[in-house]
Amino acid sequence: MPDCEVLQDREIRDLLPETAVATKPLALPELSEPDVVRHYTNLSTLNMSVDTHFYPLGSCTMKYNPKRNERLAGLPGMAHVHPYQTESSLQGMLELLYAMQEMLGEISGLPCVSLQPAAGAHGELTALMTAVAYFQHRGEARTKVLTPDSAHGTNPASATMAGLTAVTLKSGADGCVDMDDLRSKLDEDVAVLMITNPNTLGLFDGQVKEIAELVHDVGGLVYLDGANMNAILGVTRPGDFGADMMHFNPHKTFSGPHGGGGPGAGPICVNEDLGPFLPKPVVGLRDNEYYLDDDRPLSIGRVRSFFGNVGVLVRAYCYILSHGPDGLKKVSEHAVLNANYMLSRIRHILPVPHGNRCMHEFVASAETLKKNKGITAMDLAKRLLDYGFHAPTVYFPLVVPESMMMEPTETESKETLDAFCEALFRITEESSETLHSAPTTTLISRPDEVTAARKPVVTWNPGD
Amino acid sequence: MSYFFNTESDIAEMLKAIGAESIEELFDVIPEELRLGRSLDLPSAMSEIELTRHMGELSAKNKSTESHLCFLGGGAYDHFVPAVVDNLAARGEFYTSYTPYQPEVSQGNLQAMFEYQSLICGLTGMDVSNASLYDGASAAIEAVLMCRAATRRSHRVVVAGTVHPEYREVMETYLRELDCDLVVVDSEDEVVSPAAIEAALDEQTACLVLQHPNFFGCLEDMESLVATAKSFDVQVVQIFDPISLGVLKRPGDLGVDVAVAEGQSLGNPLLYGGPYLGILACRESFMRRMPGRIAGQTVTDSDRRCWVLTLQTREQHIRRDKATSNICSNQGLFALRASIYLSLVGPEGIKEVATHCLKKSHYACEQLESKGWMRRSASPFFKEFVVRDPRGDISACLQTAEACGVLAGVPLGQWYPHLEDCLLIAVTEKRSGQEIDRLVEALAFDGEPNETNRRLDRPHLQSASQSL
Numbered sequence: 001m002p003d004c005e006v007l008q009d010r011e012i013r014d015l016l017p018e019t020a021v022a023t024k025p026l027a028l029p030e031l032s033e034p035d036v037v038r039h040y041t042n043l044s045t046l047n048m049s050v051d052t053h054f055y056p057l058g059s060c061t062m063k064y065n066p067k068r069n070e071r072l073a074g075l076p077g078m079a080h081v082h083p084y085q086t087e088s089s090l091q092g093m094l095e096l097l098y099a100m101q102e103m104l105g106e107i108s109g110l111p112c113v114s115l116q117p118a119a120g121a122h123g124e125l126t127a128l129m130t131a132v133a134y135f136q137h138r139g140e141a142r143t144k145v146l147t148p149d150s151a152h153g154t155n156p157a158s159a160t161m162a163g164l165t166a167v168t169l170k171s172g173a174d175g176c177v178d179m180d181d182l183r184s185k186l187d188e189d190v191a192v193l194m195i196t197n198p199n200t201l202g203l204f205d206g207q208v209k210e211i212a213e214l215v216h217d218v219g220g221l222v223y224l225d226g227a228n229m230n231a232i233l234g235v236t237r238p239g240d241f242g243a244d245m246m247h248f249n250p251h252k253t254f255s256g257p258h259g260g261g262g263p264g265a266g267p268i269c270v271n272e273d274l275g276p277f278l279p280k281p282v283v284g285l286r287d288n289e290y291y292l293d294d295d296r297p298l299s300i301g302r303v304r305s306f307f308g309n310v311g312v313l314v315r316a317y318c319y320i321l322s323h324g325p326d327g328l329k330k331v332s333e334h335a336v337l338n339a340n341y342m343l344s345r346i347r348h349i350l351p352v353p354h355g356n357r358c359m360h361e362f363v364a365s366a367e368t369l370k371k372n373k374g375i376t377a378m379d380l381a382k383r384l385l386d387y388g389f390h391a392p393t394v395y396f397p398l399v400v401p402e403s404m405m406m407e408p409t410e411t412e413s414k415e416t417l418d419a420f421c422e423a424l425f426r427i428t429e430e431s432s433e434t435l436h437s438a439p440t441t442t443l444i445s446r447p448d449e450v451t452a453a454r455k456p457v458v459t460w461n462p463g464d
Numbered sequence: 465m466s467y468f469f470n471t472e473s474d475i476a477e478m479l480k481a482i483g484a485e486s487i488e489e490l491f492d493v494i495p496e497e498l499r500l501g502r503s504l505d506l507p508s509a510m511s512e513i514e515l516t517r518h519m520g521e522l523s524a525k526n527k528s529t530e531s532h533l534c535f536l537g538g539g540a541y542d543h544f545v546p547a548v549v550d551n552l553a554a555r556g557e558f559y560t561s562y563t564p565y566q567p568e569v570s571q572g573n574l575q576a577m578f579e580y581q582s583l584i585c586g587l588t589g590m591d592v593s594n595a596s597l598y599d600g601a602s603a604a605i606e607a608v609l610m611c612r613a614a615t616r617r618s619h620r621v622v623v624a625g626t627v628h629p630e631y632r633e634v635m636e637t638y639l640r641e642l643d644c645d646l647v648v649v650d651s652e653d654e655v656v657s658p659a660a661i662e663a664a665l666d667e668q669t670a671c672l673v674l675q676h677p678n679f680f681g682c683l684e685d686m687e688s689l690v691a692t693a694k695s696f697d698v699q700v701v702q703i704f705d706p707i708s709l710g711v712l713k714r715p716g717d718l719g720v721d722v723a724v725a726e727g728q729s730l731g732n733p734l735l736y737g738g739p740y741l742g743i744l745a746c747r748e749s750f751m752r753r754m755p756g757r758i759a760g761q762t763v764t765d766s767d768r769r770c771w772v773l774t775l776q777t778r779e780q781h782i783r784r785d786k787a788t789s790n791i792c793s794n795q796g797l798f799a800l801r802a803s804i805y806l807s808l809v810g811p812e813g814i815k816e817v818a819t820h821c822l823k824k825s826h827y828a829c830e831q832l833e834s835k836g837w838m839r840r841s842a843s844p845f846f847k848e849f850v851v852r853d854p855r856g857d858i859s860a861c862l863q864t865a866e867a868c869g870v871l872a873g874v875p876l877g878q879w880y881p882h883l884e885d886c887l888l889i890a891v892t893e894k895r896s897g898q899e900i901d902r903l904v905e906a907l908a909f910d911g912e913p914n915e916t917n918r919r920l921d922r923p924h925l926q927s928a929s930q931s932l
Contacts, residue, residue, distance in 0.1 A: 051556030077523030092525030163641030306737025324509030
């Protein structure tokens with residue numbers, strides 16, 4: 001720190017009441033700069049990441065994170081901008097965010113956009129709150145949210161937080177909505193049906209339009225969980241297949257990055273009837289000037305402070321502009337091609353119960369291996385780590401026993417996919433003992449998660 | 465442009481293996497009537513060179529804390545970010561990894577999360593911390609929801625009017641459909657009156673939400689406010705400023721039950737408001753009710769110490785509609801940045817940063833008062849204060865200051881109509897005495913800016929640093 005230069009003759013106690021002032025130094029470590037650099041550099045090497053490994057984690061869309069986006073998001077007029085600057089000092093930023101609203105509206109087919117939600121789950125909650133406000137405005141007090149049993153857990157959790165009641169909808173064997181169960185649960189109390197399409201099995205639910213019509217017939221709304229948008233960019237749009245609301249996961253679909261678990265962002269798109277109820281502010285354009293539109297009397301209000309996870313949105317903007325309309329469609333084409341190729345190569349070892357084709361991901365089952373050799377999905381996942389691959393998502397969705405959900409994304413080459421498949425083949429030839437004890441080449445072997453939860457140690461204690 | 469790496473012959477082989485004639489065939493499952501049938505109406509693709517030019521142009525249309533001196537606060541601050549933070553957080557092994565679902569290959573992130581939790585406990589004096597939430601406002605509302613659930617007093621929450629207005633708006637949005645009254649205790653002064661708080665509390669109140677230092681930068685009378693809340697057995701949620709703890713008593717020392725904060729100040733860039741870092745720390749008895757992820761220490765079968773995500777039965781992927789929250793992420797990269805920052809500055813460093821903020825803001829305030837920009841309140845403040853524009857034209861004032869190269873302050877009229885002629889001014893350790901004098905000149909300035917006061921005499925730093 002430089003010299004303080006000002007008020008050098010005054011002490012803390014001259015400026016603050018004694019009762020408010022700390023009496024002892026903070027309990028923080030004292031480290032040299034090189035020690036900090038070494039510590040965190042060494043920690044980083046203990047992670048698998050997209051930059052270092054193939055990461056076919058189903059439902060998470062672990063695609064390559066373009067380096068150019070990192071550099072451009074770090075430009076001073078992007079990174080070093082205060083949220084309470086005057087609008088006139090932010091015209092470039094507001095122009096970008098306005099364009100982002102327009103582009104997401106076009107990609108989704110749902111023209112009204114809020115960039116405020118901070119994550120996908122936050123987008124779900126925001127959209128449900130928006131729906132509640134919409135119904136109230138119409139004098140309706142609907143209470144139910146239908147969520148398929150194959151849906152992400154955030155769907156029912158968001159419903160509860162929005163003051164609604166989650167009702168579980170059965171899926172058929174193919175993970176698609178069971179139409180009879182849907183019909184039996186549809187009534188005028190249903191506010192929203194939340195659907196993931198392509199669904200968590202990586203299948204496009206072709207009944208989606210009919211589902212939407214049934215929901216609309218009882219006056220309900222359809223929410224699309226946008227987790228799987230990487231499969232359908234420029235091919236079909238949620239707004240065109242009957243969705244009224246959706247969220248995007250820019251950290252997935254538009255190359256994030258994931259940041260070790262966040263931050264992401266969860267912008268939502270809704271149809272014109274719901275638009276007035278979206279959070280405020282949104283970016284408006286008037287006389288060639290961009291501005292923050294706060295004058296939205298029907299808005300549900302704010303769901304977070306300031307504008308939103310702008311740093312993530314800037315990268316998503318760069319990603320969309322890098323691809324253009326044809327490039328985005330190609331993203332989905334290659335994501336689907338890669339997934340189908342992987343499926344075709346491994347299904348003789350790991351059957352895929354729901355067909356020979358998939359969209360951007362598929363769910364294989366280790367059930368036969370388990371029956372014949374006692375090898376579980378978890379064993380395979382752990383052994384893959386030894387072979388230098390991140391594991392697929394395992395044991396989700398629950399509708400497939402010993403499930404392994406694989407999403408290669410479009411940014412992997414055939415060569416990488418082949419290497420992964422070969423590794424899987426070799427692993428299934430290995431003894432069950434070898435697999436049960438995997439991983440053996442990583443820093444640690446399998447941790448004791450039960451003790452971690454039973455006797456939680458969540459802060460460092462000197463002496464531990 | 466493209467990030468696809470299959471050659472034409474690769475594609476042919478892949479299609480052959482799949483048994484498909486073309487890529488289009490793979491989309492046959494999507495009914496024709498649902499297809500878009502046209503190209504998306506988006507700008508055409510840009511090469512890296514074109515995109516770099518385009519983003520440079522957009523960036524240049526913004527004033528920034530690098531082109532201008534920043535005295536803006538209100539929950540986001542222009543604190544200094546050491547190069548080490550940017551450098552380490554730019555490692556791909558950190559920022560291109562995901563949630564540590566496979567602990568064997570995520571010990572770096574898990575240990576970092578555990579250390580973050582430990583550092584936050586050391587900083588706040590609280591028992592336990594989660595691995596972070598979206599931002600300060602989300603941490604505040606999640607704290608409120610946690611107190612409602614823990615106390616089973618779900619119908620009444622009291623919040624001081626001196627709490628950040630946007631945080632209160634978020635609370636209002638979340639609580640509207642949850643059958644819960646959000647009682648705001650307004651105050652004429654820039655601190656909340658303990659008597660008014662006492663009048664608002666009752667035995668059915670789940671929690672009292674206070675901000676200290678508050679939105680106006682002032683210190684609340686925490687001792688009596690906490691005592692009052694305790695007399696009704698009401699939980700106290702304190703929104704704190706992490707940097708202030710270099711000089712102020714910690715939330716844990718003040719006896720609060722939940723401490724939440726916006727962690728942007730701890731080594732995170734301004735980013736026009738996000739992503740930021742929601743800090744939530746609390747008493748141990750709340751541990752199993754905390755929202756969000758938590759890293760825990762355990763051992764392997766060979767008794768080696770290691771870390772995992774733990775207490776997951778609280779979370780949505782297991783509990784679904786009964787989960788403590790729908791949150792299924794943490795601001796991992798920003799929590800990491802905060803940890804690196806705290807490790808670098810240490811106890812002495814954060815005290816020094818806080819002392820600079822304290823002295824420099826008081827110097828700025830004294831100088832402004834000497835030019836007729838008076839404070840309305842006599843309450844002690846930490847690094848931010850409210851002054852009244854003697855000419856009563858805030859927006860003209862801000863424009864003039866901007867033309868002089870200064871982002872002078874946050875106008876308060878949008879939230880507090882009676883403060884329409886007031887500015888909230890924040891001074892961080894980054895400001896030199898000379899720069900503060902420039903603020904004073906810019907605000908006292910009464911005329912057209914000319915070339916000398918328009919341009920700042922310092923190089924325009926081209927920061928291409930990694931900063932989310």
